[in-house]
Amino acid sequence: MLPTYEENEDNLEIKLRQTIHIAPHLHQSTEIVVLMDGTYTLGMATDLFPMEKGDIGIIFPGMIHHFQGFSGQSGKALHILAAPSYLGAFSDIMTEKRPEVPVIKKGDLRPEIMLAIKTLEETVRESREVHLNKTKDDSMGKLRRMTLRHACFQIILALLLPALTLKEREDISDFDPVYQVVTYIAQNFKKDISLLSMSQALGIGEYRLSRIFSSTFHQNFNHYLNEVRLNYVTSSLGDSDKQITEIALDSGFQSQATFNRVFRDRFHMTPREYRKMIQLEEKRKA
Numbered sequence: 568m569l570p571t572y573e574e575n576e577d578n579l580e581i582k583l584r585q586t587i588h589i590a591p592h593l594h595q596s597t598e599i600v601v602l603m604d605g606t607y608t609l610g611m612a613t614d615l616f617p618m619e620k621g622d623i624g625i626i627f628p629g630m631i632h633h634f635q636g637f638s639g640q641s642g643k644a645l646h647i648l649a650a651p652s653y654l655g656a657f658s659d660i661m662t663e664k665r666p667e668v669p670v671i672k673k674g675d676l677r678p679e680i681m682l683a684i685k686t687l688e689e690t691v692r693e694s695r696e697v698h699l700n701k702t703k704d705d706s707m708g709k710l711r712r713m714t715l716r717h718a719c720f721q722i723i724l725a726l727l728l729p730a731l732t733l734k735e736r737e738d739i740s741d742f743d744p745v746y747q748v749v750t751y752i753a754q755n756f757k758k759d760i761s762l763l764s765m766s767q768a769l770g771i772g773e774y775r776l777s778r779i780f781s782s783t784f785h786q787n788f789n790h791y792l793n794e795v796r797l798n799y800v801t802s803s804l805g806d807s808d809k810q811i812t813e814i815a816l817d818s819g820f821q822s823q824a825t826f827n828r829v830f831r832d833r834f835h836m837t838p839r840e841y842r843k844m845i846q847l848e849e850k851r852k853a
Contacts (some may be wrong), residue, residue: 581648582646592753593753616670628661645684
């Protein structure tokens with residue numbers, strides 16, 4: 568899951584995902600990860616923080632992070648991504664500081680946290696049910712869900728932040744090439760970009776950029792770019808009624824044929840089959 572800078576101002580996304588490897592990325596949402604089963608590792612810069620079942624990880628806005636799953640092991644993690652508008656009174660703290668250790672162990676968590684998370688899930692499920700069934704959504708119902716979501720998320724932050732040791736955030740954007748690369752792709756993935764054009768835009772040699780992708784991301788430029796684009800596609804397939812062709816072109820793929828090939832290679836199904844699968848899953852949850 569590679570969220571990008573192009574985020575809805577009031578978006579809240581909650582998805583249960585397998586604990587797979589996710590390459591370094593950043594976004595302006597606050598991300599909370601609840602490990603439901605198995606083991607997982609949250610990476611921040613060069614530091615790795617292991618997670619066990621019941622632990623919670625929190626990623627502050629604008630922080631580069633990645634996830635490592637373990638081959639041969641299957642697990643599930645609940646990912647919650649909340650747009651900047653959800654921070655409320657915590658906005659300054661979470662944009663100016665960062666946690667020394669972003670993982671809170673299960674035994675140190677207040678039980679009210681999972682209750683608030685469950686309520687968040689219920690409000691998101693209600694909204695999806697309205698969307699899938701194409702039923703009329705009255706303004707009071709929409710306002711109730713939105714108010715409840717904001718309140719629950721700030722309750723979660725109020726309970727999580729005291730369990731963290733916070734430190735001043737370093738300003739690395741001007742000299743860290745990994746930060747520059749991740750930011751550039753997050754902001755420009757919809758355009759026709761290449762390793763050469765990024766090299767020229769950032770003033771970093773092509774060979775050095777190529778080495779960053781192989782040594783830090785463990786994949787080449789094109790593979791990483793396609794991951795970012797596919798993440799945008801899968802989110803759009805599940806959360807909008809746009810035509811698949813429109814979504815593909817809007818995501819930065821230069822042709823429908825390339826998009827279909829890359830999508831099949833990644834998910835082993837067509838985009839239309841993927842959308843139907845998501846819709847069936849949502850109906851089962853409702």
